[in-house]
Amino acid sequence: MNDTRTTRPLRFVRRGQLLALDNVPPERTLLEVLREDLACTGVKEGCGEGDCGACTVVIGERVGQDLQLRAINSCIRLAHSVDGLAVWTAEDLSGDPALGLSPGGLHPVQQALVDCHASQCGFCTPGFVMSLFALYEDQGRVPVSREAVQRALSGNLCRCTGYRPLIDAAQRMMDLPATRLDRQAVLRALAAIEPIDEGGAYLQPLRLDDFLRLRAAHPQAQIVAGCTDVGLWVTKQHQQFDQIIDLTRVAELGHIESSQGRLRVGAAVCLESAFRTLRLLWPELDVFAARFAGLPVRNSGTLGGNVANGSPIGDSMPLLIALRAQVVLASLRGQRSLPLEEFYTGYRQSRLAADEVVAYIDIPLPSAEPDQWLRAYKISKRYEDDISALCLVIKLRLQAGHVAEVSIGAGGVAATPARARLTEAALQGQPWNADTVERAAQVLRGEFAPISDMRASADYRRQVLGHLLQRLWLQTQGHEGLNLESIGSGEFA
Ligand SMILES: Cc1cc2nc3c(=O)[nH]c(=O)nc-3n(C[C@H](O)[C@H](O)[C@H](O)COP(=O)(O)OP(=O)(O)OC[C@H]3O[C@@H](n4cnc5c(N)ncnc54)[C@H](O)[C@@H]3O)c2cc1C
Ligand code: FES
Ligand code: FES
Known part of the structure; x- marks a missing residue:
């Protein structure tokens, strides 16, 4: 490994403890770190491409004053992307003091899976546990509908148990004595991690102007957002990158705003958040949004990544073209806006210059006209x-x-x-x-x-x-x- 591939330490909170790992290569996946470096073999590897959900873990991130939990696929997520976050695997539910379970005790999610006979070979089970844990935490004390469970489990494949007992278990978990995450304790642990946005082969800028400066200085660097496309180039094509620029922490790109008759979706906003807003404006998109990948992929992947990747079979682009969306490109030279259909010049080719990035997607808000x-x-x-x-x-x-x-x-x-x-x-x-x-x-x-x-x-x-x-x-x-x-x-x- 040459010098340019050295990385900053990777720090994240697990079981209430701050872990700091040195010399983690830039394209090492979170699954590899968990299984191989931390011996957490409860996290399973099935497909290695985001399709089966065996590798599902939950990440926790401060958003405003709150802690946001998301189930993601650890197999296609780069490990460095969780720097400064909290991570839970199925093995951590009984080991995290913020959950308050006795060692070896079962979380209501796990107890419900046992009660409803929702596991046979068990290979998929840790992934189901984590998708349901995220749902459990998200749901509060409200009973959960079978439809909500289906959505939560849309990225988890079970080949032998069948989904009826799994959905039964998801509903039953809400009836068991509650075990709630002490979110303030997790936020306190996260607050101890100082952001590092400089140096090394994995760059994670915090401001748009820093991001644009890095893009201009490293035109060959691999940009990553949610990594749900790039992750497969790593796991399936074994690609390595001298330099990665991860845009997910760029503050200006992490919002959805509505003003001047348009909705502006920042390039760091995950697909699930983007589709949630789009469904509020156009409820008829409900099912279409749910059919974009599965929830863990939508929790990582971004609208900006879908657009920038430019696959001719990408799903958000036909929608955005029909909605007359504009893509806003940014560089140190300034910003420019193009109708999305004019962004593409050929198969996976676009008008993006070497120093430019996709910064926002602008979508005209619906008008009140009838019919x-x-x-x-x-x-x-x-x-x-x-x-x-x-x-x-x-x-x-x-x-x-x-x-x-x-x-x-x-x-x-x-x-x-x-x-x-x-x-x-x-x-x-x-x-x-x-x-x-x-x-x-x-x-x-x-x-x-x-x-x-x-x-x-x-x-x-x-x-x-x-x-x-x-x-x-x-x-x-x-x-x-x-x-x-x-x-x-x-x-x-
Ligand atoms: C299991 C699975 C199911 C999927 N299902 C669907 C589906 O149903 N429909 C569909 O359309 N897609 C699907 N995808 C593909 C993928 O999830 C989407 O393309 C996603 O939107 C990519 O976003 P990302 O943030 O993960 O991009 P990344 O993987 O991080 O990046 C993708 C590419 O875009 C570039 N890039 C990202 N952001 C920017 C930016 N702001 N500026 C410049 N370049 C940028 C990166 O350099 C890279 O070349 C699926 C993927 C998986 C693994
Ligand atoms: S191992 Fe199949 S989704 Fe990660
Ligand atoms: S229990 Fe065997 S794959 Fe789900």
Whole structure:
């Protein structure tokens, strides 16, 4: 290892103790540190790519005056990203004084899993425990619905027990004598950790101008946000990086603000927080948001990372294009704003200059005009935790039976996320009826030249594009029974 790969000490709180680990390589994962360096083998490795949830741990971070807990996948999370945070594994629930359990005692989550026979081989169980622990802490004393449990467990795969006893256990845990985390004790322990934002191969700037200075000084450095894409380059492609710049602590990028008719989402805001706000503005996005990966991935990954990564099958871009979002790029030279569809120049290529970063996503706030429709359709092989074969998002405003405004974003149809401009033109100003929709569906089928790959054939993609526009037409005619977007809200419980 050469000098440029030396890193600052990695400090985090576990079981009430401050740990400080030296010489942790920049791309070492949190799972490796826990299992290999700290011998915490209760954390399991299944897929190593964020898909199974066996490696789920909970991290705790000060947000304002409070402690925010999030279940994340430790297998694809870089260890240095938890510097200054608290970490719990399933083994820590009985060992953390802030939980007050006697050594070897069971937390209500664990007791409920025992009571409901919710474990057979047990390999997945530590991950389930941690997703449920985060839910338990989040939920307070309110009984938990089966739907909320499904969402909390959306990133955890169990191959032998079956989900009915797991969901039963999640509901039962709320009935057992309560064990609550002493959040003030954890916050006190976190307060002892001074931020270090300088030097070494893993940089974690705290202010936007420092971030931009580092970006300009190290144009070859690997930027990471939630690491849910980059983590796989490490675990599956064994990539190493001379320098990593982690943007998750940049204060200016950690907020969602609403002003001047737009919502501004900072690049360090995790997907789950971004989607929570978007669902408040557009409740019809409820299911679409829940179908983006699983909760632990959304708890780490960011909207900015999805946009910057620029995958043609990324899910947020069709939505953001339909919502007419702008991407705000920043460098030491200043800021510039582009419509999202103009950001991409080719397969995973964008207008981002070597010294620039994605700083914000600006989304126009919904207007109060009547007869507006927003539908986001995700077609994938699995219902949950799967990447799209195709994604189509349509925003429509009708007035006096005509299309007054329409914008359409599409994914899985070209080398980049795309805007369906020809289809928009075929709809704009036209009477909203079956003939118009049929004609526009033909345009939509011909507007792109999708490829055939393991997710879907080109023909299938073209056919389905037209069908999705037809589906919107039927939905506007009151056929909500056809609304497959509502599946998942309880029907699989
Ligand atoms: C199990 C699993 C399921 C998934 N499911 C989905 C899904 O359903 N839909 C979907 O669209 N995606 C999915 N993904 C992909 C991934 O979660 C998203 O792309 C996520 O939004 C990436 O954000 P991140 O913060 O983790 O990015 P990172 O992995 O940290 O970074 C991704 C890329 O973007 C760059 N980058 C990040 N932020 C910035 C910035 N502010 N400025 C400049 N460059 C930046 C990084 O340098 C890197 O090249 C899934 C991933 C996993 C592991
Ligand atoms: S090991 Fe499968 S999600 Fe981490
Ligand atoms: S108990 Fe065996 S995989 Fe869940």
